[in-house]
Amino acid sequence: MFYLALLADEKNATEWAPDSPEFAVAVARHEAFTERAGSAIVGGAALYPSAEAATIRNADGRALITDGPFAETAEVVGGFYVLVGTDLDEVLEIARHIPEAIVELWPMFEWMPVTDQNGCWLALLREPVAAAVAPGTPQWDEGMAEHEKFGRLAGAAVRGGGALYPPDSATTIRVRGGELLLTDGPFAETAEVANGLYVLAADDRESAIALSAKIPVSPKGCIELRQIVDYAE
Amino acid sequence: MDGDTLSRVFREESGRALATVARMVGDLALAEDAVQEAFAEAIRSWPDSGLPNNPGAWITTVARNRALDRLRRESLRGDKEHDAARLVPPPDVAEVWPVRDDQLRLMFTCCHPALSPESQVALTLRLVAGLRPAEIARMLLAPEPTVSQRLTRAKSKIRTAGIPFRVPPDHLLPERTPQVLACIYLVFTEGYSATSGDTAIRDELCEEGLRLGRLLCELMPDEGEAWALTALMLFHDSRRSQRTDDAGDLVPLEDQDRGRWDGAKIAEGVVCLRAARRRGGGPYGAQATIAAAHATAPNWAATDWDAVVAGYDELAAYGDSPMVRLNRAVAVSFRDGPDAGLAEVDALAGEPRLTRTHTLHATRADLLRGAGRPAEASVEYRAAIGLAANEPTRRFLARRLAEADGARQIRPRG
Numbered sequence: 001m002f003y004l005a006l007l008a009d010e011k012n013a014t015e016w017a018p019d020s021p022e023f024a025v026a027v028a029r030h031e032a033f034t035e036r037a038g039s040a041i042v043g044g045a046a047l048y049p050s051a052e053a054a055t056i057r058n059a060d061g062r063a064l065i066t067d068g069p070f071a072e073t074a075e076v077v078g079g080f081y082v083l084v085g086t087d088l089d090e091v092l093e094i095a096r097h098i099p100e101a102i103v104e105l106w107p108m109f110e111w112m113p114v115t116d117q118n119g120c121w122l123a124l125l126r127e128p129v130a131a132a133v134a135p136g137t138p139q140w141d142e143g144m145a146e147h148e149k150f151g152r153l154a155g156a157a158v159r160g161g162g163a164l165y166p167p168d169s170a171t172t173i174r175v176r177g178g179e180l181l182l183t184d185g186p187f188a189e190t191a192e193v194a195n196g197l198y199v200l201a202a203d204d205r206e207s208a209i210a211l212s213a214k215i216p217v218s219p220k221g222c223i224e225l226r227q228i229v230d231y232a233e
Numbered sequence: 234m235d236g237d238t239l240s241r242v243f244r245e246e247s248g249r250a251l252a253t254v255a256r257m258v259g260d261l262a263l264a265e266d267a268v269q270e271a272f273a274e275a276i277r278s279w280p281d282s283g284l285p286n287n288p289g290a291w292i293t294t295v296a297r298n299r300a301l302d303r304l305r306r307e308s309l310r311g312d313k314e315h316d317a318a319r320l321v322p323p324p325d326v327a328e329v330w331p332v333r334d335d336q337l338r339l340m341f342t343c344c345h346p347a348l349s350p351e352s353q354v355a356l357t358l359r360l361v362a363g364l365r366p367a368e369i370a371r372m373l374l375a376p377e378p379t380v381s382q383r384l385t386r387a388k389s390k391i392r393t394a395g396i397p398f399r400v401p402p403d404h405l406l407p408e409r410t411p412q413v414l415a416c417i418y419l420v421f422t423e424g425y426s427a428t429s430g431d432t433a434i435r436d437e438l439c440e441e442g443l444r445l446g447r448l449l450c451e452l453m454p455d456e457g458e459a460w461a462l463t464a465l466m467l468f469h470d471s472r473r474s475q476r477t478d479d480a481g482d483l484v485p486l487e488d489q490d491r492g493r494w495d496g497a498k499i500a501e502g503v504v505c506l507r508a509a510r511r512r513g514g515g516p517y518g519a520q521a522t523i524a525a526a527h528a529t530a531p532n533w534a535a536t537d538w539d540a541v542v543a544g545y546d547e548l549a550a551y552g553d554s555p556m557v558r559l560n561r562a563v564a565v566s567f568r569d570g571p572d573a574g575l576a577e578v579d580a581l582a583g584e585p586r587l588t589r590t591h592t593l594h595a596t597r598a599d600l601l602r603g604a605g606r607p608a609e610a611s612v613e614y615r616a617a618i619g620l621a622a623n624e625p626t627r628r629f630l631a632r633r634l635a636e637a638d639g640a641r642q643i644r645p646r647g
Contacts (some may be wrong), residue, residue, distance in 0.1 A: 001395045050250060087397040088347060089405070107394045134389070168386045169393040171347040184349035184390070 001110040003091045005081040006104040029099040040094045042111040050076040056223040062139030063213035094179050103173040106164040114199045120228045121200045121208040126192040127221040129140030130167035145218035161198035246289040247363030252335035258300045269299035300505045337452040344413040345396045352387035353416045372438045417445045421466045457512030460505045461521045467502035468524035471495040487533040499528045519548035538568035555584040571604035591620040607640040
């Protein structure tokens with residue numbers, strides 16, 4: 001099974017610019033984690049600070065674009081990992097060592113591995129909890145057909161991505177003094193929670209926004225667009 | 234065959250049958266449906282054929298066959314969710330019985346920390362204890378649709394989030410076993426602490442908690458805290474009938490009729506506590522030690538207060554809290570006199586976690602009353618009444634206040 005680990009933290013608490021010394025320290029911690037987790041990590045990225053993000057909503061068929069991150073959350077996503085394991089316990093054994101305060105762990109319905117994420121953007125799909133649809137239902141199949149349409153439209157710009165199970169299946173992980181604290185459900189207290197993700201290639205912020213605006217979301221959902229840190233820089 | 238026999242068999246055997254079939258087919262929901270079908274089959278055929286020699290094995294075998302039939306049908310249809318890879322070969326009879334490990338697996342799955350405590354309790358009552366959603370709803374004083382939805386969500390999370398159906402490996406047991414213990418204790422305390430709702434139904438919840446505790450001792454005989462938890466529940470339960478009076482008011486320990494405590498439960502508790510002590514200590518062991526000192530004392534004054542104080546010291550070593558220190562102060566007051574107790578209580582005056590509830594004021598009031606200072610006690614009882622969270626507690630404190638006020642008039646302090 002694949003699991004998406006969304007690395008969350010309080011807004012502005014640990015958001016470092018990629019050229020700052022704090023960022024370098026965080027990178028070192030994540031490198032140690034990556035070494036420990038080994039082949040259990042099949043994807044992931046660090047993200048540029050959320051101040052440079054864009055949020056895209058679908059307002060009556062027109063894309064409504066807001067600068068900055070998804071505004072209503074007290075926490076921001078600083079990065080993500082995609083982990084693989086035979087069951088939740090196996091993945092928790094890995095995820096508990098992620099060097100971040102809060103990790104949302106989402107079982108994935110499917111995962112298309114990212115081929116090359118240099119110069120890419122993360123489009124994180126957020127949907128209201130009430131709009132959550134379970135795999136196997138007609139609504140899910142309709143949604144999947146919409147995403148296939150987007151896939152054909154975007155072509156090679158889609159470098160990878162995945163769909164998540166509904167929020168009831170998520171688990172929030174905190175580690176305090178070596179003790180693992182688990183909570184049922186996502187961390188976000190807000191109405192809109194993660195639902196899926198794309199890793200998109202785009203020349204610049206404008207074209208990334210233009211492409212993301214075509215991703216199908218429900219009337220109350222949104223896309224949080226974040227630039228992926230390119231370590232080769 | 235009467236309905237009572239069938240429902241008794243269902244209670245006793247459904248958890249075991251479910252645990253075994255779930256292990257064989259690797260799917261909890263499928264196993265649950267199959268066990269239901271097996272019981273429906275039993276209701277149809279047993280009145281003619283009579284009760285089988287081993288009803289549990291009968292149910293398990295029929296349920297297993299139903300589950301395997303379904304898997305075969307679905308794999309023929311090419312159903313992606315249940316593909317042929319999940320098909321397991323038909324098991325031999327030895328695999329069906331005994332099922333101790335299967336039941337333990339089921340308990341750990343129901344109490345997985347990625348499930349909310351409410352879901353853990355509902356799932357344990359449904360899957361391990363074999364209660365129907367309607368029964369669980371009555372016991373937990375929750376609407377049946379709420380309980381059903383909670384169960385559906387929890388089972389769906391087990392499936393989609395990949396919560397494994399197995400006893401955790403040894404290195405995970407220290408953090409997972411307390412979850413199972415806490416869930417069982419929660420089942421018990423839901424019944425024991427409640428002061429509203431149908432008493433008979435809440436009694437059943439206490440019985441279920443005890444049954445689960447005894448079962449866990451059987452399944453994990455080396456786990457000292459399982460024995461300690463069972464001892465603790467037995468000591469509490471021995472005085473369940475005496476903790477409220479006919480009007481439903483709380484009767485404090487010191488005023489209870491000890492002759493009407495359940496001696497058999499106390500004796501079983503003592504045996505369980507001894508078993509726990511041979512296997513090391515833990516927070517439940519400390520609490521059971523305190524409960525045992527009360528349960529085995531011939532009367533309030535003869536309580537072994539040294540043992541009670543030592544129990545609170547041990548409990549504080551596993552996790553210090555103002556509440557533990559407050560209870561310790563009360564024990565000290567009985568061992569060394571009210572002034573010694575008051576000195577300890579006063580040291581807790583600034584604790585925010587205590588000042589928000591009635592407990593600190595009520596304790597000070599009791600100690601002041603014991604120290605022969607009823608005027609000060611009255612003031613504290615009044616403050617406690619203002620903070621009391623429920624009606625029986627308020628009534629109890631009001632009674633104490635009236636006593637203190639009476640004492641002021643009869644024996645003015647001077």
